[in-house]
Amino acid sequence: MGTIHCISVIPNAVKIPHSRRLRGIHLYPIFAGEPNWIQCERSIIPEEANGSIPVRFSFIVPQAMTQENTPTIFAAEKRAHWRALEPEIWSIQGADLDAVPTQSILTTLWDQPRWLEAYHLYDQRGSELFEQICGLPEYYLTRTENAILETHARDIIARAPVRCIVELGAGYSKKTLHLLTEQLRQRGSSIFAPIDVSAAGLRASRAAVRSAFPEIQFHGLHARYEEGFSAIDKNLPTLFVFLGSTIGNFNHSDFPRFFRTLSAAMGPGDFLLLGADRVKDVKVLEDAYNDSRGVTAEFILNVFDHINRLLHGNFARDNMRYDSRYNPEWQRIEMYAVARARQDIRFADIDAAFQWQKDEKILVEISRKFDPLRLQEQLRFFDLGAVEHFTDPREWFSILLLKKES
Numbered sequence: 001m002g003t004i005h006c007i008s009v010i011p012n013a014v015k016i017p018h019s020r021r022l023r024g025i026h027l028y029p030i031f032a033g034e035p036n037w038i039q040c041e042r043s044i045i046p047e048e049a050n051g052s053i054p055v056r057f058s059f060i061v062p063q064a065m066t067q068e069n070t071p072t073i074f075a076a077e078k079r080a081h082w083r084a085l086e087p088e089i090w091s092i093q094g095a096d097l098d099a100v101p102t103q104s105i106l107t108t109l110w111d112q113p114r115w116l117e118a119y120h121l122y123d124q125r126g127s128e129l130f131e132q133i134c135g136l137p138e139y140y141l142t143r144t145e146n147a148i149l150e151t152h153a154r155d156i157i158a159r160a161p162v163r164c165i166v167e168l169g170a171g172y173s174k175k176t177l178h179l180l181t182e183q184l185r186q187r188g189s190s191i192f193a194p195i196d197v198s199a200a201g202l203r204a205s206r207a208a209v210r211s212a213f214p215e216i217q218f219h220g221l222h223a224r225y226e227e228g229f230s231a232i233d234k235n236l237p238t239l240f241v242f243l244g245s246t247i248g249n250f251n252h253s254d255f256p257r258f259f260r261t262l263s264a265a266m267g268p269g270d271f272l273l274l275g276a277d278r279v280k281d282v283k284v285l286e287d288a289y290n291d292s293r294g295v296t297a298e299f300i301l302n303v304f305d306h307i308n309r310l311l312h313g314n315f316a317r318d319n320m321r322y323d324s325r326y327n328p329e330w331q332r333i334e335m336y337a338v339a340r341a342r343q344d345i346r347f348a349d350i351d352a353a354f355q356w357q358k359d360e361k362i363l364v365e366i367s368r369k370f371d372p373l374r375l376q377e378q379l380r381f382f383d384l385g386a387v388e389h390f391t392d393p394r395e396w397f398s399i400l401l402l403k404k405e406s
């Protein structure tokens with residue numbers, strides 16, 4: 001990595017670009033002794049200081065900028081594809097996570113019945129609304145899952161002797177805290193690697209982990225789940241964590257595809273911790289997705305503002321309403337947008353238009369509910385064997401600990 005000497009700390013008052021290139025190396029300002037980063041001396045007066053105060057600068061050169069220094073969480077054959085986006089956050093070289101999902105939106109809106117893929121819900125406003133949903137009195141899922149983890153984290157970690165925890169989702173909720181606390185207590189220094197398409201989520205997670213668990217190595221993977229978990233070294237004993245019953249939002253083709261890919265990415269002896277919401281009293285379920293404050297309605301209908309922005313569409317929010325219900329045959333909550341009056345939908349720039357008829361529904365999201373025994377049986381077909389089943393006193397939510405069988 002070249003000769004390394006070192007030095008002083010950047011005064012906060014001086015603004016430095018987040019990364020700058022010097023002799024072919026990206027340089028980052030030092031912020032209070034980053035672990036895993038090498039400090040490298042450069043004494044310069046940057047343009048930003050306007051020549052007013054000669055300041056000595058220190059930079060940290062990310063060790064991981066070279067292929068041989070990418071962290072060992074990556075499988076050797078995948079390492080070359082990953083680059084440091086910023087300290088301790090990695091992304092796949094050339095990946096375009098912001099590509100507009102035009103094809104997905106157009107094909108599903110032209111389907112019969114019309115529907116949307118759930119990931120379109122999470123623009124910035126959608127993510128904020130979902131945070132609010134998690135705290136609603138009717139939305140028992142987050143609280144219940146958190147309580148199960150709080151009670152059983154010690155047992156979960158004891159049964160999954162791993163060095164690395166990979167969380168699907170930016171993590172660092174209270175739930176992750178329970179797991180990391182136990183991991184540190186039982187195993188000492190370990191690795192935590194959340195995978196998320198949101199760089200902001202990863203940054204928040206990094207800040208939280210650094211301050212609460214400085215002994216834990218943090219590697220945020222800025223990627224889609226499948227790209228992220230497929231890059232993890234199969235020889236690194238790993239617990240994959242997928243909480244929140246997000247599997248409930250998968251449709252019948254997403255579900256097998258997801259578990260097939262995840263299982264193929266797991267090494268023999270790796271573990272999966274999976275949160276799944278259970279089939280229960282219909283009123284409890286329907287209230288959770290039709291809250292009295294209307295936050296869920298706003299979350300679901302907000303997707304049309306997002307689509308309007310992405311594709312220059314003309315969905316009129318005041319001409320639609322939210323409708324949700326439990327479908328007992330499919331064991332799922334269905335969340336719809338219903339046209340209050342006919343809307344002629346057009347997308348500027350794209351030669352595409354359709355009539356959204358009065359009372360016609362668009363299925364925006366499904367949330368499947370599970371029977372934990374049946375789910376365990378299903379997962380056996382993906383070589384994931386049940387180790388333990390944790391639930392709450394009301395048996396509303398299940399957390400399954402599964403092990404990859406070779």
Ligand code: AVI
Pocket residue numbers: 133141244245246247248249289296299365366367368
């Ligand atoms: C993210 N997912 C598990 C939530 C759920 O419960 O299906 C999304 C959600 N949609 C409306 N409320 C919550």
